[in-house]
Amino acid sequence: MPELTNPPLALRPALRLPVRFAGAGAGLGELSWGQREIWLTMLRQRSWLPIGGWSRLAPGTTLADVAGELRWAVERYQPMRTRLRLDHGGRPLQSVADRGTVGLDVYDCPDGEDPEAFVIALDARDRARPYDFVEEWPVRMGVVRHRGAPTHLSTVMTHLVTDGLGGRIFLAEIADRRSAPAATGTPPLEQARWQAGPAGQRQNASALRHWARVIALLPARSTMDEGPFLRGEFRTTALPLAVHVLSERADVDSSQVLMALVAAALPGDSPAVLRPMVSNRFRRGFERVVAMVAQRGICAADVAGVPFAEALRRVGAAAMAAYKYAYVDPDAVGELFAAAGADPHAGVWFNDRRVASRQGFAGPVPADEALRSAPPGSLRWTVAQEDPFDPLSIDIDDDHDGLLLTVFTDAARLPAAGAEALVRRVEELAVREAVAMLEEEP
Incomplete structure (x- = not known):
């Protein structure tokens, strides 16, 4: 792995670009079953289970290009503009925003440093930083510039956003935004509504009978x-x-x-x-x-x-x-x-x-x-x-x-x-x- 000489001093953003977004499907509701399960895992493991990674940017990529990519993703994928709200008993609910501003941090890699080592350190730092589920947007994105040109990108998200297969879909679609089909699939807020309804409760009752049979053997x-x-x-x-x-x-x-x-x-x-x-x-x-x-x-x-x-x-x-x-x-x-x-x-x-x-x-x-x-x-x-x-x-x-x-x-x-x-x-x-x-x- 490339080495970074002085990461603590260098890992401070030179600026934060405000990226404004507006998307459909706003609302407040229970977590979906998938969200609830990963939330319980986070509590048990005492970790916000960050996912994502870093990548090299194509030569000629501008900050406006990256900001446009971030705006496109947050508007298209509801979980990327979802934060938690706690009810009176402390139970988390999902709150999907229809508009807001997410920050895009820009870092300048010193001229004598390796930008790849820099973005690796940045990615590790953003994974290690504590995360506020109520106040923070679930995406941390940082651009690394070297000699004034954007060279690398780090994207770190909470696991509440997606699972591994969803992450691969996200990467494929964002890499070819012009050809991406209209967003399809049932987002978590709609999932939770179905799960609370009659059909969802029938599925749950059937599943619980299976779980009870196996649990009796444990x-x-x-x-x-x-x-x-x-x-x-x-x-x-x-x-x-x-x-x-x-x-x-x-x-x-x-x-x-x-x-x-x-x-x-x-x-x-x-x-x-x-x-x-x-x-x-x-x-x-x-x-x-x-x-x-x-x-x-x-x-x-x-x-x-x-x-x-x-x-x-x-x-x-x-x-x-x-x-x-x-x-x-x-x-x-x-x-x-x-x-x-x-x-x-x-x-x-x-x-x-x-x-x-x-x-x-x-x-x-x-x-x-x-x-x-x-x-x-x-x-x-x-x-x-x-x-x-x-x-x-x-x-x-x-x-x-x-x-x-x-x-x-x-x-x-x-x-x-x-x-x-x-x-x-x-x-x-x-x-x-x-x-x-x-x-x-x-």
Whole structure:
């Protein structure tokens, strides 16, 4: 990473440009279920969970260009002009503005400094700064100028604005504003109104029956101390090769394969409890919306001692129920856990965030020689903190020629050695089953 010589002195805006906006759909109402779930996650993790990133600006980009881009986005996407209001009991409500002014900060990178290092430092600083949900707009945008010309842009938003898929839609549309279709999808204020109505309440009641059945299988709420909370990165080239084989030969989605591998590798009693992140974008009005519509699902599958093909089938059936019933009121789910005295953090939290390989692996199915010769993955622990992550969580991303499994664990529940053993069992089991499947072929 490029180094910045004196970031504390340099990271002060040279000016703030007022960007005035006017958009449709103003109103005040309850948070949508997706917003409410990420809000509860923010409270639990004691973080506003910033999302976004930095980018290079095309040569010739002006401050007026960037201001126009910011205005276009805030006017088009209601969550980018949504702030919270607290009712008399302190419950957050969403307040969508129809007009206002958002600031665009402009920073001058000193002539002797690297502007890329500057924007990296700026992006990190804006993520670390506290956020006021009531007073601040949910977008922090900063332009970096070098020798008088805009060169880089940092955009940081609260996770209440959107989930990961919505973020990709936002980036694609803002990169080609002239060709972007008219805004489509159901924004959060309308989502919340539907959820409070008869159809939404029927969906919620059906989902809660599923949650209640799984919660009845969970252990009692833990009374042990928490933390420290650890974050590690496991990089593997063997796992995607094996998953490619298993997915192709079993003719099932690769995410289902990964869930089955995690379930089979989990230590402890059966059934294995999985908490997959579900996008909910298969629902009407959600496919192209820039909003937070992802929610956690829950399912349980008894995979102890069964052949992997059977584990794959059982996890697939359980996962379908998790996907169907992840669209639910998270407050009502919390009440179910409390009434049952069950551990709300039981199981493994699973988030398949892949883009490229999620739609299918490139190239032919690997041969068993490639599987046998692939080296074991490498793991390094990157963070230890007292503020909580999810107790046991695995995020899966594409990573050059392999996969990146980011593992989070509460060391009081599962120490670092146990978490590492889990992801290594996933890799070993995948390779073993894939080799066996190839050997069975004529």
